[in-house]
Amino acid sequence: MTPSPTPENEQNRTAGPEAARHQAVVGEGGIIDRIIDSRIDDLIAVRRRLHADPELSHQEFRTTALIAAELRDLGLEPSLTKQTGLFCDIRGTDDSLRPVALRADMDALGIPDLKKVEYRSRNDGVSHACGHDVHMTCVLGAAMALRAVQAAGRLKRTVRLVFQPSEESPTPPGALQMVKQGVVDGIDSIYALHCDPSFDVGRIGMRTGPITSAADPISIELRGAGGHTSRPHNTQDLICAMGLVATQLPAMLTRRLDPRSGVNLTWGSIHAGSTFNAIPSSGQMQGTLRCLDRDAWDSASTLLEELLVMLVRPLGVEASVHHTRGIPPVTNDARCVRLMERTAAGQFGPESVEAAPQSLGGEDFAWYLGKVPGALGRLGTRTPGGRTYDLHMGDLVIDERAIRCGAGFLAALCVQRDQKR
The missing domain is CATH 3.40.630.10 (Zn peptidases)
Known part of the structure; x- marks a missing residue:
């Protein structure tokens, strides 16, 4: 000192x-x-x-x-x-x-x-x-x-x-x-x-x-019919949908929000299924949305829901997002x-x-x-x-x-x- x-x-x-x-x-x-x-x-x-x-x-x-x-x-x-x-x-x-x-x-x-x-x-x-x-x-x-x-x-x-x-x-x-x-x-x-x-x-x-930055907990729940892994065409393939959400949702956010806002969506927990030969009927994903910019933080919640629905619609899977407004x-x-x-x-x-x-x-x-x-x-x-x-x-x-x-x-x-x- x-x-x-x-x-x-x-x-x-x-x-x-x-x-x-x-x-x-x-x-x-x-x-x-x-x-x-x-x-x-x-x-x-x-x-x-x-x-x-x-x-x-x-x-x-x-x-x-x-x-x-x-x-x-x-x-x-x-x-x-x-x-x-x-x-x-x-x-x-x-x-x-x-x-x-x-x-x-x-x-x-x-x-x-x-x-x-x-x-x-x-x-x-x-x-x-x-x-x-x-x-x-x-x-x-x-x-x-x-x-x-x-x-x-x-x-x-x-x-x-x-x-x-x-x-x-x-x-x-x-x-x-x-x-x-x-x-x-x-x-x-x-x-x-x-x-x-x-x-x-x-x-x-x-x-x-x-x-x-702002730091918000994000929770996503996905639901589908599920079924046998030998007949994915007869199911709503939840695991495939979760893979799309996990990789594409963070990327799409960066294309819809100003890159200077420093938006970052990172997953910390992904859970679905209990066995190797059955497509599950539900799954959960949890992560954190971070924003350096207050305006991006204010608009992120509506945009997240819009992009999530777009991603899972082709697979017939239902998805909902719970965005907890955390810390500015x-x-x-x-x-x-x-x-x-x-x-x-x-x-x-x-x-x-x-x-x-x-x-x-x-x-x-x-x-x-x-x-x-x-x-x-x-x-x-x-x-x-x-x-x-x-x-x-x-x-x-x-x-x-x-x-x-x-x-x-x-x-x-x-x-x-x-x-x-």
């Missing part, structure tokens, strides 16, 4: 009492650095406890209890939300300033943990393969540092910590539940980090405007991005800020940004020179130095919010 010796840092050292006080909080050796350095072993231990006991969406009971206990140990009073999840305020000195929020997601994925480490998941088929254990730990670390800033009388603006359930499940998305429960009512802006193993530790990826793109606010970039440059040096490409992945953080401005950044988790892992894979390895970076960055971000420039 040591900033590079830039002209800006030199200016801070000589710009007067206010800059000096700010430097004592967020600068090298300041309050934030000292607290996180002194608690880093504790934070890593918390991360490993979370990693060893992952819980699926809407089931984060033990996770919520663990985070609540850690916050209470800091002298905070977390408020539990419906079922799982919580939020907690660290009070600032100026009540005229609207609070700023930090968000961490809590749920794990239904993916086995393939790592051979002592803290690997104890829950069969469930793991933190998206780094949510790190997200929670970073926000908890920021809370530790901000409590010390508060104790020193240097925290102007109240900070709201949001620990959100069910980011991975679109039915319903946890962020939308939190918004409906009023968690961001009266909030000035909200920020989050998401682990990114394509960036080295110490790097923060940022992008103004859309940084993720995360669209980062320009002012909030500038604040994050300035904070990262001050914490890690100007070279630490990298341009993040727009991802086809979905993130329900978008629901907060429909209510208040904010931004999502990419937290580098790759060991420099090491292997590039991928999210949603059971062998995902996080360089735990990312916890120190993420916690310090988020804490500094909240203080930097009110630093005059």
Whole structure:
């Protein structure tokens, strides 16, 4: 977290009492650095406890209890939300300033943990393969540092910590539940980090405007008479129809929608039949529709149904599509991005800020940004020179130095919010 010796840092050292006080909080050796350095072993231990006991969406009971206990140990009073999840305020000195929020997601994925480490998941088929254990730990670390800033009388603006359930499940998305429960009512802006193993530790990826895509679950059901595989001409060949849908529907979408919209339909599950010599009478397909563009997202549902009927009509098969409107793109606010970039440059040096490409992945953080401005950044988790892992894979390895970076960055971000420039 040591900033590079830039002209800006030199200016801070000589710009007067206010800059000096700010430097004592967020600068090298300041309050934030000292607290996180002194608690880093504790934070890593918390991360490993979370990693060893992952819980699926809407089931984060033990996770919520663990985070609540850690916050209470800091002298905070977390408020539990419906079922799982919580939020907690660290009070600032100026009540005229609207609070700023930090968000961490809590749920794990239904993916086995393939790592051979002592803290690997104890829950069969469930793991933190998206780094949510790190997200929670970073926000908890920021809370530790901000409590010390508060104790020193240097925290102007109240900070709201949001620990959100069910980011991975679109039915319903946890962020939308939190918004409906009023968690961001009266909030000035909200920020989050998401682990990114394509960036080295110490790097923060940022992008103004859309940084993720819309992500919608798609379910298709096909029905036909079925029959013996020796007489396909006397049946409605469901397997043949499913093959057409699986290959041609994604291709046809790209010819009917603007290619700049980044439309992508990918299947995750196809099921039909139970034996080798009978054509089944029903089948199901499930996948995800992703769109970089909001207009394409708005028109995709009607177009999907139209194209599906066209594809299966020659085979006499009936088909229906269920399109669940999932998550809109995360669209980062320009002012909030500038604040994050300035904070990262001050914490890690100007070279630490990298341009993040727009991802086809979905993130329900978008629901907060429909209510208040904010931004999502990419937290580098790759060991420099090491292997590039991928999210949603059971062998995902996080360089735990990312916890120190993420916690310090988020804490500094909240203080930097009110630093005059």
